[in-house]
Amino acid sequence: MKKQLLALFIIITFGIEAQTNTSFTFNINGSTVPAGLVSSLNEAAQRWSNYILITEPIKVNIFLVNNSQYPFSGLTLGNGRKNFTNAPINNYIYPTSLANQLAASELNVGEYDMDIYVNLYTPFYYGTGTPPNNKMDFITFIMHEIGHGLGFYSDGYVNPNNIGSFGNIPASALSPLTTSFPWRGQDSVPTIYDKYIIKESQSNLVGIAANNTSTLGDSIKFTSNYFDGPAFANSSNGGQAIKLSGGTGVFSLGVDLLHLHNSVCNSIMSYCWGLGDTVRKPANMEIGILKEIGWNINPAITINEIAVNENMINIYPNPSHDLFFFNSSLASEKIKSIELKNILGEKVAVINNNSFTDISHLANGIYFICVYTPDFQKVEKLIKGN
Numbered sequence: 288m289k290k291q292l293l294a295l296f297i298i299i300t301f302g303i304e305a306q307t308n309t310s311f312t313f314n315i316n317g318s319t320v321p322a323g324l325v326s327s328l329n330e331a332a333q334r335w336s337n338y339i340l341i342t343e344p345i346k347v348n349i350f351l352v353n354n355s356q357y358p359f360s361g362l363t364l365g366n367g368r369k370n371f372t373n374a375p376i377n378n379y380i381y382p383t384s385l386a387n388q389l390a391a392s393e394l395n396v397g398e399y400d401m402d403i404y405v406n407l408y409t410p411f412y413y414g415t416g417t418p419p420n421n422k423m424d425f426i427t428f429i430m431h432e433i434g435h436g437l438g439f440y441s442d443g444y445v446n447p448n449n450i451g452s453f454g455n456i457p458a459s460a461l462s463p464l465t466t467s468f469p470w471r472g473q474d475s476v477p478t479i480y481d482k483y484i485i486k487e488s489q490s491n492l493v494g495i496a497a498n499n500t501s502t503l504g505d506s507i508k509f510t511s512n513y514f515d516g517p518a519f520a521n522s523s524n525g526g527q528a529i530k531l532s533g534g535t536g537v538f539s540l541g542v543d544l545l546h547l548h549n550s551v552c553n554s555i556m557s558y559c560w561g562l563g564d565t566v567r568k569p570a571n572m573e574i575g576i577l578k579e580i581g582w583n584i585n586p587a588i589t590i591n592e593i594a595v596n597e598n599m600i601n602i603y604p605n606p607s608h609d610l611f612f613f614n615s616s617l618a619s620e621k622i623k624s625i626e627l628k629n630i631l632g633e634k635v636a637v638i639n640n641n642s643f644t645d646i647s648h649l650a651n652g653i654y655f656i657c658v659y660t661p662d663f664q665k666v667e668k669l670i671k672g673n
């Protein structure tokens with residue numbers, strides 16, 4: 288706790304320091320590479336590497352295709368591993384881009400971490416400026432596809448007979464596309480991302496029904512599924528589970544599960560953005576999801592953008608001399624306790640929601656209001672002054 292408070296203070300004082308090492312490698316397959324594509328790829332990689340900590344290079348394989356018949360602008364097929372050294376949770380598939388970081392070694396020597404099909408039939412805009420209204424921003428687009436390879440990846444599948452499964456996608460379902468790496472066996476093992484998906488106000492999707500049943504098929508196709516990440520993801524979304532895409536009818540490869548709901552704008556992994564739009568930066572909840580599944584996040588980003596959500600908390604006056612009022616929009620049953628701590632992390636007062644607290648007896652200086660809930664903590668700075 289003490290370390291976290293110190294970090295918070297430093298960030299407020301000095302701001303975020305961006306990483307400069309992208310740590311991505313790209314292999315591009317295609318006879319014609321559009322001008323500007325490579326620099327846009329590198330820009331996207333740079334942007335992702337500002338958020339996630341990369342110690343093992345992430346190996347991206349790109350297939351450039353140009354086919355008006357393909358129903359996609361891009362499609363990512365992810366490599367995965369389970370039960371590796373340092374795997375946080377066994378019997379779930381981790382994307383190799385993440386598994387390699389966790390294992391601190393290259394588990395998939397000779398294989399790429401992800402294959403990204405890019406359909407050049409799409410009118411892409413390659414640049415860092417504002418795309419015209421009839422073009423798709425390539426940086427936003429490829430950050431989205433890389434995001435799938437980082438972990439927004441489900442092994443949920445519903446076959447043409449409405450039979451649903453996790454970890455049971457036959458290679459034939461990918462046809463006419465193929466992977467550069469061996470396709471995972473049909474071992475009924477879900478991805479680590481799948482572990483956290485719940486049916487609205489109900490159970491986890493994994494285990495809600497037997498694998499290879501139409502009941503599971505209906506659940507995968509259900510229109511209100513959520514990513515419920517109790518440790519980190521929900522706290523990046525005001526304490527609520529994060530709504531996933533659903534009901535678009537594109538469910539056969541789990542597509543409805545591995546995107547955020549279309550209403551979630553300013554996010555990379557939703558389809559709120561389109562022609563003429565740019566995002567170019569993951570939303571807080573997307574970082575929360577990546578952290579939930581095991582990614583180490585740039586600590587500056589974590590503290591500054593996730594742990595502190597000022598919209599949910601009101602403190603006034605601040606700075607304060609004797610009495611300050613505290614109010615949080617969190618439901619009262621969600622709050623376990625609210626404590627005032629000094630910069631050493633010592634508790635100096637207990638705070639009640641929607642109430643005044645007297646700090647006239649405390650020394651002038653910086654304090655922290657710590658809000659504890661079953662799922663997460665929030666920290667806000669309070670200045671005691673004259």
Ligand SMILES: [Zn+2]
Pocket residue numbers: 431432435546
């Ligand atoms: Zn996608």
